[in-house]
Amino acid sequence: MQCTNEYEIQYENQGYQQVIGIDEAGRGPLAGPLVVAGVCFPMGFSHPEIYDSKKLSEKKREALYDYIKEEALYFSIEIIDEATIDRLNIYEATKQTMMKIAAECEIADVVLSDAMKFQVEGKIVEPIIKGDQKSVNIAAASILAKVTRDRIMKEYSKMYPEYGFDKHKGYPTKQHMAALNTYGVLPIHRRSYAPVARALQMHFDF
Known part of the structure; x- marks a missing residue:
């Protein structure tokens, strides 16, 4: 299992500067927060083990978590509480947070999302179905989001x-x-x- 960086290469070949990938963890649970993350690696970056976080073992996700944060040119992790989810609904909470991360990443002119459609002024946004299996930036974002959320839920378990x-x-x-x-x-x-x-x-x- 390995994500390609074909989407990233495609945009680099078109003359774009940087790509940020955005994904979430926690749309389906009945309890706990939603976590949305964004990752912007240097153009041309690839890694044989970065893939859809749901397909990786907990041990592997934990090992990759710090590595991703160290290697990324930019990363962002947003935690959305239950009250906000109830007020906005889960779709809007996810969409608005992805838009916020995309807008705040000044170095990226291209945004790849895991199947979420939205627009950000001044940036190209491409939603990719199963993006966490097709884009290394989205996959890395999925790992940051899931590890962050799992850690929160373990604390709630205590x-x-x-x-x-x-x-x-x-x-x-x-x-x-x-x-x-x-x-x-x-x-x-x-x-x-x-x-x-x-x-x-x-x-x-x-």
């Missing part, structure tokens, strides 16, 4: 051990649904998500 956040990271697994129905809704749950809304009707709100 606060709320009966929910098992260290195992399912807030996704609606059987274990999580059982805990939600047994113990009720936590402050870190997304109240706009249907299973959480149903649980709120069953239990008092912590």
Whole structure:
């Protein structure tokens, strides 16, 4: 498994200066934040192990995390809390944060996103389906986002051990649904998500 840098090379050959790749972790979970990251490597950069974070082992992601931050010309990690997700909805929260990262990266004139369409003034934006398997910058962003989010969920697991956040990271697994129905809704749950809304009707709100 290896991401190519064909998209990056394509834009370099057209005379563009830098490419930033943007991806997220945590659109599907019922609890915990959304994390969006952006990475801008030097043009021509490649690495045999940087790939879609979901396809890598936790050990490999952790090993690549610091390496990516060291090798990137620019990186950004944004954490969006549950209240913001509930207020905007998960799609808008993701889109607006990707736009923010893209706009703030002054060195990049091209933005590659993992399948998210948006516009940023003065920049080319190309959404790529399964971009975290096709662009080294997007793949690196997916690793930063997932490692950051997983670390947050492990800390929540210490606060709320009966929910098992260290195992399912807030996704609606059987274990999580059982805990939600047994113990009720936590402050870190997304109240706009249907299973959480149903649980709120069953239990008092912590």
